[in-house]
Amino acid sequence: MQIPIDCVHQNVATPSQYVPCFFQWLSYFSHCFSWLLRQFTKFCRDLNFNDVLRLWAGFKQLGIGAVESLASATLIHTALSAKTRPGQPFDIKFPIIIENIKLAKHTSDSGVYDDEAIFTIHAHVKADALNSDELDELLKSNRKAGDFKNWLAASTEWKLLYRLGKDVNGFLPKENIRNVYDGSFFHQLAKQLNNTSA
Secondary structure (H helix, E strand, C coil), rough: CCHHHCCCCCCEECCCCCCCCCHHHHHHHHHHHHHHHHHHHHHHHCCCECCCEEHHHHHHHCCCCEEEEEEEEHHHHHHHHHHHCCCCCCCCCCEEHHHHHHHCCCCCCCCCCCCHHHHHHHHCCCCEEEEEEHHHHHHHHHCCCHHHHHHHHHHHHHHHHHHHHCCCCCCHHHHHHHHHCCCCHHHHHHHHHHHHHH
């Protein structure tokens, strides 16, 4: 699948510059949608060839399979497009407008990342990392009553981050979570996967 890159410029988007259908795997990390979206956009643009963004190359670089990527993108775009385009008519491409991505933040999420809070409260085995059980505890503590759809969204987002960012001992280090916020996580993961396969 190839999508023209002209919709994304300088990590800044105006209402007319949106991310087309099937772009946003990054939306999994909705606890900081706007910043993470821009970081993943930049990561994928770094893989640019002849002004065409090759999404499958970006997904492959992160170790995500084509079927999971397509399914995730389809769900995300159908769920978030209308939220990021308030008052606009239906668009069959289900675009997500970058500058409005904050409107798509869901409840029952972990909240904005705090250097210490989630680890102080939920990291019982290692002070600077979360294991699978501790991650489940974090997710359960942030649930809103009766908010089943968003429980699933938050769980999916964090479980994917856990799967991609955990170490060999099954811990998701604080540093990996922090690196998601500055965008370096995507580059580090792609480099690590590339070195492993070489």
